[in-house]
Amino acid sequence: MRTPEELSELFRQRGRKVTPQRQCIFRVLEGNVTHPSAEVVYEAARAEMPTISLKTVYQTLNDLAELGEIQALDLGTGMARFDPNVDGAHHHLVCHECGKVRDLYADLDGLTIGQSDAQGYDVRSAEVVFRGRCEDCRTAEGAGAGASAGSGRRASFRAATTATE
Amino acid sequence: MRTPEELSELFRQRGRKVTPQRQCIFRVLEGNVTHPSAEVVYEAARAEMPTISLKTVYQTLNDLAELGEIQALDLGTGMARFDPNVDGAHHHLVCHECGKVRDLYADLDGLTIGQSDAQGYDVRSAEVVFRGRCEDCRTAEGAGAGASAGSGRRASFRAATTATE
DNA sequence: TGTCAATTAACAATCGTTGGCAATAGAGTG
């Protein structure tokens, strides 16, 4: 994603207006490596601009995705995650417990498949998602607080645990 | 996934009853390589058993997933896809146009990452999703019916695989 | 300054999925 200034210029060129709400969202996303959900972007934006609406956040995120400035990711956490990092090809580590997402820049050149394996598909992208528990969730397990003994919520990939970053 | 007969036995052992509805779903899933959604399983089951309910389908699919006999996949197509193939490690080709899913058994070397790359994550699985257009969708495009307007889909993916054309 | 896009509030609607309930069916057990 470009800088907020460049994005403002880009928006003007495309006939879109540069509103303080959009600029606020640009700033929230700038250098953001947390792959935030729309809700998280909304909360961060509200800290600066309490009257901003969730609808505007969704609208602007979609605008940015259309322009190719961010990428909407479906990592199986139940909500779209938005990635301002669209320049470097990379993959993702996803914590299946808290949903935290980290970039992974490991060299996975073995990812190219031959035409025989493609089974007629015109393959355009290969996404790798590594799943596991993040360090925070692992250490938090050792620290007792056993109230979360797994009775109810089973392994549904839709687990929507709103954890604290 | 085991055979319907073995599944029936397994269900009995676990105290679950073997109903004709469940057996019907077992049969629908047996050897099914299409990665059907719950709705598709429902339709197939209804062909044999018109009064079966969608609720029972969901329930049984969840039961089978809990037992590890099938796997629920989130491939970004909007609905869970169910895979009776849980024995062989494999990956998936997904058509971003029609949602068709095919298994991919190619040997992907670089899929293991070192501990230094894992960033503290306890990595348990690595899923690779290759996205592209399937052969049917590609040939269907060539056959007239241009309709380049209509859906403003974005295609901001980088090619990570060897081009087939 | 004027115009028109953008924002807002307050909703309803969507879609996949789950949950609740009461009535009925039927699988397992003896």
Place this chain on the structure above:
DNA sequence: CACTCTATTGCCAACGATTGTTAATTGACA
């Protein structure tokens, strides 16, 4: 067979993420 208890069904509500609607207001930019 008879009993019991799970499963199924129908129907409908609810969920959570996202999009749509409408009307009123704001404000960016020419």
